[in-house]
Amino acid sequence: MVESMAATSLLGHRPFCSGTSVTDVSNKRKSTYNCQLTKTEFLGRRVIASPPLPRLKVDHVPVSSIKALAMELTKEVHSYKEERIPRNWNYQIDTGINEKPVVxxxxxxxxxxxxxxxxxxxERMGCGWLGAIFEWEGVLIEDNPDLEKQAWLALSQEEGKSPPPAFILKRIEGMKNEQAISEVLCWSRDPSQVRRMASRREEIYQALQGGIYRLRAGSKEFVNILMHYKIPMAVVSTRARKTLETAIGAIGVEEYFNVIVAAEDVHRGKPDPEMFVYAAQLLKFIPERCIVFGNSNQTVEAAHDARMKCVAVASKHPVYELGAADLVVRHLDELSVVDLKNLAAVETAEFGSGEPELELEEEYDGPTSSTSAAVDDNFW
Incomplete structure (x- = not known):
């Protein structure tokens, strides 16, 4: 049906156009286009094409297909601009200044x-409101790192495991026994077996230690000063609570500490900050106003992750290895309350946005004439 309609219609055939150029009296060249349309007749089931119609003289120049395509493209571009580009032109100028409302x-x-x-x-808003969190071993009392290694080696021999090398022993320093056995040493994944080996390891350590505790030089004097100024204090340790309370009672400093955090109170030890965060919650202090006293880089890392300041005591590590701490001392009596207030007075996340500042590097303009070295061509 479509073919029959096309056959009987003038639109079914393409016009035949031809053009000639003529010159008029003024020697101006003009183009004339003649279009011819075929004539068709429908007779029965056949279509008969008649001779072409007389030529129609067209005076105007028709638009070529290329020009029509260009016009369509131009329309599309303009429509795209009208849709995408706003008419009010109210653009925000980036000045590099934070436009957040400042309170x-x-x-x-x-x-x-x-x-x-x-x-x-x-006092709470100023630097006079602060809390102190002490580690037990190596900060308040003397610590023997060799006993820790001997306890792990003895446990590995009892369990028939390979003795851990020195770098593994250094890595598990400050961790809970269960955490070290299951995550680092990978001796067992069974919770009951992990608890059994952790308990046995603690028994071996206590047997080697002999229940003898000795305060470090200057630690009791410093604790007395903090107690005089009514600064709340907490003690944290990865030891069992029973062992820790027995040791604190043997030393005679149980009245100094408001909070005691032992291994049963947390899931993970250092370098996880869980112990220090929990101690701050029990002290009812925000982390930014708590100062941690430790003796290892794991403690420094955990304290900084908890947004706390850290004072490192160089008891078993040299001073140059503890450079990441906010302050490094050999004994606690080297500190004063003024030092602690100065640590609490420095800028913290509570006074700003907490976003780290970007450090701009100086551009390198190349060697100058004064520093550039001349090259002798005769050398080559």
Whole structure:
């Protein structure tokens, strides 16, 4: 049916156009186009094409197919611009300045508006409100690292395991026994077996240690000073609570500490900050106002991850290995309350956005005439 309609219609055939150029009296060349359309007749089931119609003289120049395509493309471009480009041109200029609304004075997480005493509220907002978190071994009492290694070697011999090398023993320093056995040493994944070996390892250590505890020089004097200024204190350790409480009672410093965090209170040891975060919660202090006292880089890492300051005591590591700490001392009595307030007074995340500042590197312009070395051509 479509073919029959095309056959009986003028649109079914393409016009035959021819053009000639003529020159008029003014010697101007003009183009004339003549279009011929075929005539068709429908007779029965056959289509008969008649001779072409007389030529129709066209005075105007028709638009070529290339020009029509260009016009269509131009329309598409303009329509795309109208859709994409706004008409108001109200663009935001990037000045590199944070446009967030600034609240002044900045919010202080240490503030407690419910306090009736304005002096206490001011102390909380200032650097006078801080808490101290002490590690037990190597900070308050003397620690013998050789006993730790001997306990692990004895346990490996009892269990028929390969003795851990020195770098593994250094890696599990400060971890809970269960964490070291299952995650680093990979001696067992069975929880009951892990607990059994961890308990046995603690028994071996206590047998080697002999239950003798000795305070480090200057630690009790420093604790007395903090207690005099009513600074809350906590002690953390990966030892069992029973062992830790027995040791604190034997030394006679149980009245100094408000909080005791033992191995049963946390899931993971260092370098995970869980112990220090839990101690700060029990002290009811924000982490930014807590100062951790430790003796290893694992402690420094855990304290910084908890957004706390860290004072490293060089008891079993030299001073140059503890450079990541905020302050390094050999004994606690080298510190004063002023030092602690200075640590608490430095800028922290609570006084700003907490975003790290970007350091700009100086561009290298190449060697100058004063520093460039001349090359002798005769050398080559």
């Amino acid at each position: 002044w004075p900045p919010e202080n997480k240490a503030d407690n508006p419910s306090l009736q005493n304005p002096l206490l509220r001011q």
